[in-house]
Amino acid sequence: MTISKNSFLTFSSFLLLLLGACRNESSAPIGLADGDQISYNFHIRPILSDKCFACHGPDANKREADLRLDTEEGAFAALKESPGKFALVSGRPNESEVYHRITSEDPGELMPPPESNLSLTAQEIELIKRWIEQGAKYEPHWAFMKIEKPSLPETDWGTNEIDRFIFSKMSQKGLEPNKEADSYSLIKRACLDLTGLPPSPEILEAYAGFPEGHSYEDLIDELLNQPAYGEKMAILWLDISRYSDSYGYQDDNIRTQWPYRDWLIHAFNKNMPYDQFLTWQLAGDLLPNPTKEQILATAFNRNHKYTEEGGVIPEEYRIEYVLDKTNTFSKGILGITMECAQCHDHKYDPISQKEYYELFAFFNNSKEKGFEGDVSQSKPAKSPILWVEREDLDGILSFINHQDTSRLSISVMGELEGEEKRTTFILDRGVYDAPTIPVEVSTPKSILEFPENFEKNRLGLAKWATEKENPLTSRVFVNLVWQEIFGRGIVKSAGDFGMQGDLPTHPELLNWLAADFMENGWDIKRLHKQIMLSSTYRQSASLSKKHLEIDPDNYYLARAPRLRLPAENIQDLVLASSGLLVREIGGPSIKPYQPSGLWEAATSGRGVLATYVQDKGEKLYRRGIYNFIKLTVPPPKAIIFDSSNRDRCEITRNRTNTPLQALVMLNDPMVLEASRVLSTKLSEKYKDHESAIEEAFKRIVCREMKSSERSLILDYYESELEEFQANPEKSKQILDVGEYPMNPEAITPENAALMQVIVSLYNLEETITKS
Structure with missing residues (x-):
């Protein structure tokens, strides 16, 4: 079933209406002309989902008056409590009980009832009326419809297919695309998006102006082949897979899952196809004659929290672990929030409690236990365990960066077999000790029925997820990549493609990208290159009055977004531009500078992580992806810059703007140390301070200085120099920061x-912003 073209043309106005950003009380719905076709998916379902489905939706236990409005059959059936009446009568709003109830002035009849604190606006009522007049046609939820590649719009702007869809929607809104950004902006933007690192002076010099032999496409190819690409991509998946370096809960002791992080980086760098990438993580251990690499990938399932506290009920926590696996799969891979179906039928999406536990059953046959020892007996990994021997590091697991001679242990998946195989039950209200009806493995039929010929285990689930008929997996991933690049997905609620999620701003583009991604072998690097070669991506970020009037939130991408860097990449930029960055790939997590007392104030006082022990030497200058993450006390600087705390699957990070962020950039020892080290290096390289400042600006801001900026910065330097010359003792106080060795001869007012x-350059908004 397809949605008519007209239903898409005006949907964005209603997205704003649904978000509560743009409402008025005129009699006509915002943005719709009298003859426009009303779409159930894009105009009506969001209203019913927000205002009606809690009482008249999928949850049979909470359904009022036995009326179901989320299905066509339920909405057109005769009302049991009002014989001869119908909730909806096609083409006749005045004979439709729904319309009577939403327009009633009688509080006893009005829907939604006043006590619900919900109400419909005049526009929403008018919209429902017009939909009934047009036949009250239902449609399957857009995200559950099979992915079909739409035809390309006819446009005359852009460099590839993406631009046709973007320009088509843009022009409908009266917008025109920005000009292409200057080469310095594009170089910085591409480097940050693909590697998370700023461009080196050498890259800036080679590609400035994109001369022959160093084209923009050449730059993209070079960046995609850098090892740093895997590190940049892995950050997204570490959030999804809830990776951490400790077990969580009260004792929160150390764990050794970091070889999984090494595998992630390796998989992205070698461009493992996404369907294989998922299959290995979900069920690598169930593949024929699985290798240790395939088994290692299944650590994805085991990254959740574990309790080490005495007195717990093992089965209670084992169930918690399986729930976590189920919810991570549904949210991170399918983009559907199923958690509420643990206790009852989903109130908004067509997913029953039975279907939830059928999905749960795929993960319920693991050998893991709910409790294993206490903190005094803590082990680096919980069973089942993959042991990595020294000979493995010279062979199939050569990508693991392990320097010492000990064996490594990683928590991975493993299946119970034969008589031990567990029976899965629907749990009454989700309680671990309240089993009711037994269920077999299966998947929600509203998404895609589970084929009979697929294995009834996680390998079958992986095949189902990557089946080309599955409407969600490809859509969800291309949306995640789009979100990484543009700051917001085509579907803003990247982890919720369900009824309560946001509508796609460019539904045809999302379908086209998802279909094209599967057609081309689930090739992640190709998808990245495709997006970054588009004219949409290459626009400047300049903001006009027209942009602000028509599209202040940049839904239609008539300009490039301005986005503050993720927390890890802010650290990377500072270290790389100063020359301090140690580019070693992989290995155990490191403990950088951190305010004293944080761990000690939030610990049980037991275990090796009771006290924070900062690392020394080169470990202090590793990339942000390698910072040690203790679940009860995540890295404070990263949290201030909105990183995930990793205690559950996270799909989207916030981008806030707080005074604490400015305080970090002005006072963090790493920033000050990097500034001191770069200052010393440039002072040794140049005899004049102007040349030193010029290179510092290019390294940090990633472009050449303007004349007005040069004058301002040089004046600032002179005023600071005068202050330090008048107070020589202040030079040592300022320069005495960080553990990187300091040459006593470099303690000068000039330095x-x-x-x-x-x-001050590190504290420029432009420095830590991709624009």
Whole structure:
């Protein structure tokens, strides 16, 4: 079933209406002309989902008056409590009980009832009336419809297919695309998007102006082949897979899952197809003659929290672990929030409690236990365990960065077999000790029925998820990549493609990308290149009055977005631009500078993580992806810059703007140390401070200085120099920061003044912004 073209043309106005951003009380719905076709999916379902489905939706236990409005059959059936009446009568709003109830002035009849604190606006009522007049046609939920590749719009702007869809929607809104960004902006943008690192002075020099032999496409190819690409991509998946370096809960002791992180980086760098990438993580252990690499990938399932506290009920926590696996799969891979179906039928999406536990059953046959020892007996990994021997590191697991001689242990998946195989029950209200009806493995029929010929285990689930008939997996992933690049997905609620999720701003583009992704072998690097070669991506970020009037939130991408860097990449930018960055790939997590007392204030006082022990030497200058994550006390600087705390699957990070962020950039020892080190290096390289400042600006801001900026910065340097020359003792105070060795001869007023200039450059909004 397809949605008519007209139903898409005006949907975005209603997205704003649904978000509560744009409402008025005129008699006609915003943005719709009298003859426009009303779409159930894009105009009506969101209203009913928000205002009606809690009482008249999928949850049979909470359904009022035995009336179901989320299905066509239920909505057109005769009302049991009002014989001869119908909730909906096609083409006749005045004979439709729904219309009478939403327009009634009698509080006893009005729907939604006043006590629900819900109400319909005049526009929503008018919209429902017009939909009934047009036949009250239902449609399957857009996200559950089979992915079909739509035809390309006829447009004359852009460099590839993406631009046709973007320009078509843009022009409907009266917008025109921005000009292409200058080469320095594009180089910085591409480097940050593909590697999470700023462009080096050498890359800036080679690609500035994109001369012959160093085209923009050449730059993209070079960046896709850098090892840093895998590190950048892995951050997204570490959030999804809830990776951490500790077990969580009260004792929160150490764990050794970091080889899984090494595998992630390796998989992205070698461009493992996404369907294989998922299959290995979900069920690598169930493949024929599985290798240790395939088994290692299944650590994805076991990254959840574990309790080590005495006195717990093992089965209670085992069930918690299986629930976590189920919810991570549904949210991270399918983009559907199923958690509420643990206790009852889903109130908004067509997923029953029975179907939830049928999905749960795929993960319920693991050998893992709900409780294993206490903190005094803590093991690096919980069973089942994959042991990595030294010989493995010279062979199939050579990508693991392990320097010492000990064996590694990683928590991975493993199946119970034969008589031990568990029976899965629907749990009454989701309680671990309240089993009711037994169920077999299966998947929600509203998404895609589970084929009879697929294995009844996680391998079968992986095949189902990557089946080309599955309407969600490809859509969800291309949306995640789009979100990584543009800051917001085509579907803003990237982890919720269900009834309560946001509508796609460009539904045809989403379908086209999802279909094209599968047609081309689930090739992740190809998808990245495709998006980044588009004219949409290459626009400047300049903001006009027209942009603000028509599209202040940049839904239609008539300009490039301005986005603050993720927390890890802010650290990376500072270290890389200063020359401090250690580019070693993989290995155990490291403990950088951190305010004292944080761990100690939030610990049980037991275990090796009771006290924070900062690392030394080169470990202090690793990329942000390698920072040690203790679940009860995540890295404070990263949290201030909106990183995930990793205690559950996270699909989207917030981007806030708080004074704490400015305080970090002005006072963090890493930023100050990097400024001191760069100042020293440039002072040794150049005899004049102007040349030193020029290179510092190019390294940090990633472009050449304008003349007005040069004058301002040089004036600042002179004023700081004068201050330090008048108070020589202040030079040592300023420069005495961090553990990187300091040459006593470099403790000069000139070096201190240059350091202050560099600190100010790191604190520019432009520095930590991709634009």
